[in-house]
Amino acid sequence: MTSTTHHETQIVSDPDVPLVRIVREFDAPVEKVFRAHTDPDLVVQWLGPRGMTMTIDRFDCRSGGSYRYIHGRDGEEFAFHGSFHEVRPNELIVQTFTFEGFPDQVALEKLVLEDIGGGRTRLTATSLVDSFADRDAFVASGMETGVVEGYERLDEVLGGI
């Protein structure tokens, strides 16, 4: 197994609007980071915390497409779905996101990729909801573990493609 550098993941709750902002750098070019987010065969290898199995119901990652997937662990299942509002190659993915355990809650998510030179990429992911209470409950629910471990797994996927 090759050694992989894991950069720090910044997770910040915006003080003014009910939004969480995640910033993470990757030692891979934007093209690869984008592909790892849009090709379902790659997405299943890294999205979510370690120890989860991910099953894709649908994953049509294009402007106007939609997705649904299930995370499973120890017999428990957690399903998520949403729509891809815009997919702009190597730059931007705007999508909606619902955890089916709270079917009336919807987040608007934006993923922005920037080429920061040297074959490296800065990813900025924001998640916007309509109340601070829901945003804070989401952050307190342990999303940090899933995000940090997911991006460590993504480092490993990027090292192999």
Next chain:
Amino acid sequence: MTSTTHHETQIVSDPDVPLVRIVREFDAPVEKVFRAHTDPDLVVQWLGPRGMTMTIDRFDCRSGGSYRYIHGRDGEEFAFHGSFHEVRPNELIVQTFTFEGFPDQVALEKLVLEDIGGGRTRLTATSLVDSFADRDAFVASGMETGVVEGYERLDEVLGGI
């Protein structure tokens, strides 16, 4: 032409989050109000201010579908597109919304229909963006005229179906 009662349209900018909330009652049951929002042949008859022609590029109003339409007046064209995150018959439509003149701005919109008795419906429509400045610019852009006139036109459509 039959006479139609037009109820007041309330448009309120939320003080805490960058969201606009529109509340409007209609003298028609939720089934008809829902159908007038989801059947493209009806939508083109009322959506937007008077004097605009509406042309639908696509309007696939189901969970996971998408839409695009163009409003035209005096040779000017204004295009809009988005995705339908969830369409729950006679209750709820959650969708994204982008005016293509500002392609990087996206709103998350929720439409809730409530049966308020006597064959009448209360519609609550919210539009959430990620900055107060963008929300306030949207409200200041004259959206009120489009919303108020659009719902007056919707009263007329509902009177005929």
